[in-house]
Amino acid sequence: MTTGKKRDAIFWKDGISIEYDLIRSRRRTVGITVYPDGRVTVRAPLKARKADVQAFVQKKGDWIVKKQRMFAEAPPAPQPPRYVPEEEHLFLGRAYPLDVRRGKKGGVELVDGQFLLYAPAGDSVETRERLMREWYREEAEVVFARRLEACYPRAAALGIPFPGLKIRLMKRRWGSCAPTKGSILLNLRLIQTAEPCIDYVILHELAHFKERYHNAGFYALMDRLLPEWRERRKELNETGVQ
Numbered sequence: 001m002t003t004g005k006k007r008d009a010i011f012w013k014d015g016i017s018i019e020y021d022l023i024r025s026r027r028r029t030v031g032i033t034v035y036p037d038g039r040v041t042v043r044a045p046l047k048a049r050k051a052d053v054q055a056f057v058q059k060k061g062d063w064i065v066k067k068q069r070m071f072a073e074a075p076p077a078p079q080p081p082r083y084v085p086e087e088e089h090l091f092l093g094r095a096y097p098l099d100v101r102r103g104k105k106g107g108v109e110l111v112d113g114q115f116l117l118y119a120p121a122g123d124s125v126e127t128r129e130r131l132m133r134e135w136y137r138e139e140a141e142v143v144f145a146r147r148l149e150a151c152y153p154r155a156a157a158l159g160i161p162f163p164g165l166k167i168r169l170m171k172r173r174w175g176s177c178a179p180t181k182g183s184i185l186l187n188l189r190l191i192q193t194a195e196p197c198i199d200y201v202i203l204h205e206l207a208h209f210k211e212r213y214h215n216a217g218f219y220a221l222m223d224r225l226l227p228e229w230r231e232r233r234k235e236l237n238e239t240g241v242q
Contacts, residue, residue, distance in 0.1 A: 022053065
């Protein structure tokens with residue numbers, strides 16, 4: 001059995017009050033949840049006295065306010081691109097503004113420091129996204145192959161075979177490898193990052209040809225292939241690429 005929400009509040013300190021929604025149910029203890037939007041929910045046993053619940057909230061006041069401030073100061077969640085004029089898009093670590101123009105066939109060019117996206121009349125966000133993705137893929141096929149050629153001599157010295165290269169749009173991985181098939185797979189989104197980041201992912205996957213797991217042997221191998229790999233990994237994770 002659960003009762004409806006009831007609004008309540010306590011005065012914490014320094015003139016700050018903590019408002020919360022109180023929900024009673026068949027539970028034995030009092031629990032508190034702080035949500036990203038700052039809301040606070042307190043769940044309490046059916047027969048818990050109001051004074052005891054308030055005392056518990058008061059006791060947890062420092063933690064509640066700290067969580068609320070942490071959420072308030074957190075950067076906003078990235079918004080999906082809308083592909084409208086002046087919106088910036090990344091290529092090899094640099095941001096370029098977008099200019100949308102009309103074109104029957106549709107296509108994308110990078111000219112004079114800006115993306116020119118030619119889209120047919122009545123196009124949609126999905127159409128513009130597809131056109132950008134096609135352009136990124138064409139560029140990735142050239143850039144990734146070039147960076148693999150540049151990176152491979154480091155791996156060749158350790159007896160790692162030259163791999164086949166595949167490209168795919170992935171949500172959670174920058175790359176993967178299939179040593180038994182002799183290939184590596186790179187995330188299409190890597191084309192938006194700087195070349196040193198691309199090199200890091202390539203060498204990371206090549207290292208897995210020798211060391212399958214992320215163990216001490218793997219990290220020692222990365223130290224040989226790319227001594228500054230930790231800095232590259234940090235840079236990659238801070239790119240903001242979605």
